[in-house]
Amino acid sequence: MRGPQPIEAWKGRLDSLRRETLGLLDLVSEETAAAFAHPEWSPLRWHLGHIAYTESLWIRQTLRGLPPFDANYERLFDNIHTPRESRGDLPPLSDIRGYAEEIRKDTRRFLEEADWDQGNPLLADGYIVDFLWEHEAQHQELMTLILQLLPPERKRRRQSPEPADWYPSRRMIRVPGGEFTMGTPGPWFSYDNERPPKTVRVREYWVDPAPVTNFDFGAFVHRGGYSDSSLWTKEGWAWKERTRASLPVHWIPGPEPTAHADSEGLAATTRAGLPEGARQLDWPFDKLPMGAGRGPGVLLAPSSSTGSDPSNRLGGRIMSVELRQIVRLHVPWLERTMFADVPLRLDHPVTGVSRFEAEAYARWEGKRLLTEEEWEYAAAFDPATGGVRRYPWGDDPPSPTRANFARRYFGTTPVGAFPEGRSACGALDMGGNVWEWTSSTFSPYPGFVPDAYKDYSQPFFDGTYAVLRGGSWATQGPLLRCSFRNWYPPDVREILAGFRCARDA
């Protein structure tokens, strides 16, 4: 017989997450919440119904053996049987909220009354509580990316703190090869696809310390990356031709950059006001030296930079404001952020790119994407102990000084802005900010056994899904664990994903 289950803590955890879900719906009008922001993504309001439906399916129907609470809702919010196209005809939000609250009452009662020691794997160690929590957290992230697709004027602005400026070194990190335990080794909650852990050997490689920035990707665009078929895989090029993609999803062609017409004089004047070390910044993009991760990090930080040296800050916020001023003058794109269209933020990670675009960019730089083995090794392996960390920085839970996660900033932050969150090898942003495309295809680990929810991973092992790692600015803390795997078809662009590059040693 185990000790008493932390029922009150479980209820508190579920309820506090629910408040965040409802808070996301409060950002838009009822009408907007019911509409499709994009044909590939269900309306916001549908997600609340689906979250409640899932709770009902597992607690009420599976564990309690009761009939569905509302047969109509069970059908409408069942993701398997209700095609996306028919998810636009939804009951009023107040009805769906009422439904969710009724289901939650049922859940609370169940948590109090359940026999937690009956040997049911759904109950062991509170599995079902963690499962429902993570499921809702994942739908919050979907709701967030849908919100991001809506024009700013359709959302109620929410205040967020400003992240600290930080310009990390952009020099690649040499990761010595070795063996490590991939997958979840811990007693904490994990999904079936993270198990069983396995021993994996990786060869020595180089990895970028941070994800590819808008600055980096802008150079790729400006230099004709989208029209050079030699950079693309066959599949990627066919996708690009079919979709006519020519910019990341959230980039908007902006007003003509004034400096092009205005002579070099203005640019030179602006540059002269920058601190030493930033003056080599040269615009427009075609004057930049090619490749090798030449983002604002390398241009702004002194060459002797080591991540934690405060002298790297080079004037901190003042620098950032000036940088933004230059961008306004010279960069031909705006960027759609959650609440405004702004001049492209050069030191932020590029997002809104498919894996095809990520692969083409990497090849353009003479690099490649990481395999998921390499990604997890760079994130989790600690040579000091020979073991793996739960999160890139260690086993302590995510905190605001370690990562951009859980919508604290409601958007990306400059790459590497959280030096306390670096992994043992020195890689930054491996937890939060943006998901990172890897070159790996989603597949089961040897000895895979599906959990009670058999359709969580298994239907996606058909070889058509690419693995993403690391979590985004909208991902909730527990999902930043190094072993967590996300997957999407390689042509999806709306997810909050970017990528980092590697190369062979």
Ligand SMILES: [Fe+2]
């Ligand atoms: Fe779901």
